[in-house]
Each structure stands twice: as C-alpha cells, then as structure tokens.
Amino acid sequence: MAENQKQNYLTHPKGIMSWLLTLDHKRIGLMYLFGGIAFFFLGGVLALGMRLELAAPGNDFVSNDTYNNMYTLHGAIMIFLFIIPAIPGALGNILLPLMLGAKDVAFPRLNLASFYIYTVGALFVMYTIISGGVDTGWTFYTPYSTTSTSNVIPMTMGIFVIGFSSILTGLNFIATIHKMRIPGLTWYKLPLFVWALYGTSLVQITATPVIAITMVLLILERLLGIGIFDPALGGDPVLYQHFFWFYSHPAVYIMILPAFGIISEIIPVHSRKKVWGYKFIAFSTLSIAFIGFLVWGHHMFTSGQSVFSQIVFSFITYFVGIPTGVKIFSWMLTMYKGQVSFTPPMLYALSFLFLFTIGGLTGIFLGAVALDIHLHDTYFVVAHFHYVMQGGTIIAFLGGLHHWWPKSMGTMYNQTVANICCLGVFLGFNGTFFPQFLLGLRGMPRRYATYDQQYAELHNYSSFWSGILGLSIFISIMNLLWSLRKNNKLDPGTNPWGGMTLEWTHTTSPPHPHNFEEEPVLEHGPYDYDKVIVEPTFKK
C-alpha cells in the first residue's frame, strides 16, 4: 500500500510522450493550465503595452495602426485562448472526475482531442500575429472585417477551430456528469462547481456553433464576395452583430459561470459553514445560462436595430440581475457567522464578491437603453467588462488555483506572499479600472491611442496602477511555481483547508494516476460542516 500510495499522476508514468499522448484528465488539465497561463502572459504584455501608450495623450510609443493591432490581439487572446478555455479546460478537467468519484471523464480520447484542437486554433492565432496582426477589434464587426487589409481570415479561422474544442469539452462534461457519478451521488449532493460546469457546458454546446457559422460566413464574404453582411451585395451589416452576439453574450456566461462555481467551493470551505441556499445557487446557474440567450441585443443599442427590439432587449437584460443577485446573497449568507479564515483563496473570493458586484451592477446600467446610448463604446464599457472578466473570472481563477494547488501539485506555496499579491491585485485592479468608469462618463471613447488633454490625469493614474496589477499577478504565479522546487512535497494525506468534497477526502495530494484506489463511498454531502467535522491537516 505504501509503495502504491507514492505513485501519483505527476510522476507516473514518466517521459514526454506519456504527457503528450496522455488520456489522464489531470494531465490534460495541467497542459491546458500551462497553455492558458502562457497566453495570459502574452495578453498581459499587450495590455501593459497599451497602458504605456495611454499614459500620456499623444502617440508616444506606437502608431495608431499598431495600437489597433494591440487591442485586437489582447482581446482575442485573453477571451478565446485564455478565459474561455482556462477554467473548464484546466480546473474543470482536473477536478470534475475527482469530484464525481470517477476514474476519468466519459470520453478520455475526445478530451485529448479537444486539447489538440485548441492547440491548432492557437497556432492559427500565432500565425496571425507573426504575419502582421489584425486590427478590427475582437468583435470583427463588418464592414471593418470585410474591408480591412489585415489578417482577418487566419484569425477567424483560429476562432472557428477553437470553438470545436469548446463544444467537445462541453459534450464530454455533460456526459461525464450524467454517467460517471458514484452511486449515491445524486444531483443535489454534487459540489456546486459541478453544477457550474454543467451550466457552462450547456451554453458551450448550444452557443458555440453559432460563432463557428459566423466566422465561416465572414470568411465566405471576404473570399468569395457572397453577400451576407455587405448591403451592396444584398447583405445586412447589423445581421453580423446579431450572429456575433448570439454567441458572445452567452459566451460571457461561459466565462463567468465556472468562476461562480469556484467561489461556491471556496466560500463554504474557508468559512467552515454549510453553503446557504444550495438549490438557489444551483438553479440560478441554469437560469442565468438560459436568460443569457435572450439579451444579446444589448450590445447593439447604437447599431441601428429596430426600436422595438431595443426595448425588448433592454427589458430582458434586467432579468439577468435576479439570479446573479441570488448568488451574491447566498454567498454572503454562507459567510455569515462562519469561521472565516483569511487564506489566499478566501481573499480572492472576497475580492471577487466586491469586484464582481460592481461589474454586474454597471452591466445593468448599460442594459438601460437610454443610458447606453451615451455610454456605448466609451471607457465605461471597458471598465464594466474588466470588472466582470478580470475582477470576476480571473480573480476567481486565481483563487481556485490557490485553493486546489496543494491538491493538484502536492506542494504549498508561501501563503504570506500569496496574500500580499492578492492585496496588490485588488488595489492594482481598482486603481486601473475604476478611473475608467469616470473616463467613460466624461466621454472618452474606447479603442483610441491618443486622447484629449482633459483625460490625461485619469489615464495616467490608470496606467500607473496597471503596473502594480501586472506585477502582482506575475509574482503570485511565480510564487506558485516556486513551490514546485525540490524537497517541498506535502504529505500525500494533506487536506490543508479541510475540504469535504471527494477530491479532498478520498484522494491523495497529488492524486493517484487512477484517482481513487477503490471506488469511494459517499459518507456525507459536499458542505455538511454542521454535521461532520473535517479538520484541516497540513503536514510536510
């Protein structure tokens, strides 16, 4: 037994091929993780480059054309290569089978295929960058994208390909959740992260085909001159926006739902309290996923769509606030009277609550059609979506990474450094993006390299804090990687936070190549802190 326990998925089997051809969901998850972090770094460098340019009003470092390329690549890389694949692909892959008590996902080969499809898509994007970039913005609106002389086709091909990876992962997860649960693990005993992945997967398989079609139509129009979006050929440019946002609004839920799932795991564990309103959280996930399909037109309030649809979209958008609010209140009530410990994952979760609430509320402002006509395409929108995507998704991702790092890597990072970095991220983030709300209210448009003198002070402030933000994220990742040094292994039985779900109670850290030595038997629900005592154990 002792010999057997020493085996873990990181060291067994050995050799580069055993990684490249692995069918183990944990290894595939790690490959996604490192791929995603590499793109996060690339996107981050582009972002800091833009903030440098924007520190002062003129064209100080880059030309307008270069700037257009920078924000397009920043947006496309962050969204399509990092945020969308990172949480489901990395944390979802590593954790889902462990949480279900399963040996692997339902279709391990398909899982590896998804990873390679993602890689192929990423190569297209890399090719685009090397061969001169694209300048249309991550939304590829027509007629820019049908007339721009930059490399629209390889970029959109890349997005088309990555879409399939997303669809296959979603399909795989749905099958896994339906079929691979151990006996007794009924729907209402599933960890909430699993519910979140389920909702995400549903959106992935229903919405992603539409972006694929959109990209194909765009390419067809560019290559063959088929009139779909160009009025001169009998098309309709606003139709492009319908297509694009019919995917991309649901896609923002592909980005945020897994983050909600992570927060629903971190908060009860680090407050040592049963989650409040389990069913509320679970069903609000599904209703967000559904309502998310009915609001896409709120991105098109100034595009010339009919007044009638503006009113309908504006009205339905408000409804998104309800399930989202339900979640926020459930998390707060979970912490209420709990034993909250200020560990790095918990600090990230608290930052999430604060930042995501600002992001979500400003989303409701933007959903009001009358207000949005003023705010559309200003920095107010830029601030809104960074509050939800970075303040929400990326903060939750970092929190989840810190929460499950000891589980998946078997090492513990320096918690003090991690806490300081989390504070740095929080301050740096607010310093960078809060001024952008003010800039937007005063009329500063997005996507310009230069600006009027009156905006200089706020821009300068934003640029300064973005440096702090970038540095903090960089150090926190380095802090995690530094824990992998020699002779820093934890005892395989470690459960550092006292988690109650199967991945903490029934597997070693890092887990065995086959996850569980034998099929686990469910002894309690995922958050039964009121009934069972699971002490945190922390041994070197």
Next chain:
Amino acid sequence: MSEHHITPLKTYLAVAGTLFFLTVVTVWVSYFDFGSFNIVIAMGVATLKASIVALFFMHLLWDDKKNLTMFVMSLMFLGIFITVTLLDTGFRGGVNSEVESPINNRAAFYDSLPLTDTHGHPVDEHSADHHGEGEDHH
C-alpha cells in the same frame, strides 16, 4: 439506458410511404396560391417530414428521452435566434418614425383653432405663414 430498439421493416416502409405522400402534397399545394400562406404551408409540410425522419429513422421516438430533449432544445434555440432577430429586421423603420411620418405643424386639429404666434397671441392669416418650420416657399 434502454436496450436497443429494433424497428420492424413494416414501420420503415410505412414511414417511407408517408414521406412520398407528403412530397406529393408539397408539389400539389404549389399549384394553388394561398398568398402569404404559401411559405407557411410549405414549411409546415417540410417540418412534418423532418419530424417523422427524426422520430423514426433517427430513433428519437424510442431512445432515451434525453436525446429527444436535446434535439428539441437545439431547435428551440434556433427558433429564438431567428424570431428575435426578426424583431429587429421586421421593425427597422421604427428608428426613423419622424422621417416616415413627419410632424405636421398644420395638423387637421389646429385648423379648427384661431392662429396664434409662439406666445399664444392671435395673428392674422397672412403673417402666420412665416412662422411655419423651414417651409421654403418664399
């Protein structure tokens, strides 16, 4: 999961027969002009045929009902996409309602009232013309 269903040949032939019959119906109705209902009828028959194919040839009728649910859901999402997009394209004119039916500053209602200037003082017919908005007839 339910065990595999084996469909008797008779059912297949009956389904094929129905499909042929419906094809004849499609052709037959095309000889009549129902106005704007032409498209509705043609699509209705086509939908019926597609449903029969999905239910019998693709076994959705006998499979686990989850498969049917998925199939219907995907149609529902397509329906949402198309109908809601039509709310835009079908009502576009609304954006420029002022252009389509401009504000008439000589509406019939005002004809029954005495003419006034902007302060409400009565004015005579003749000078009133010059208050009209941008009417360039002099």
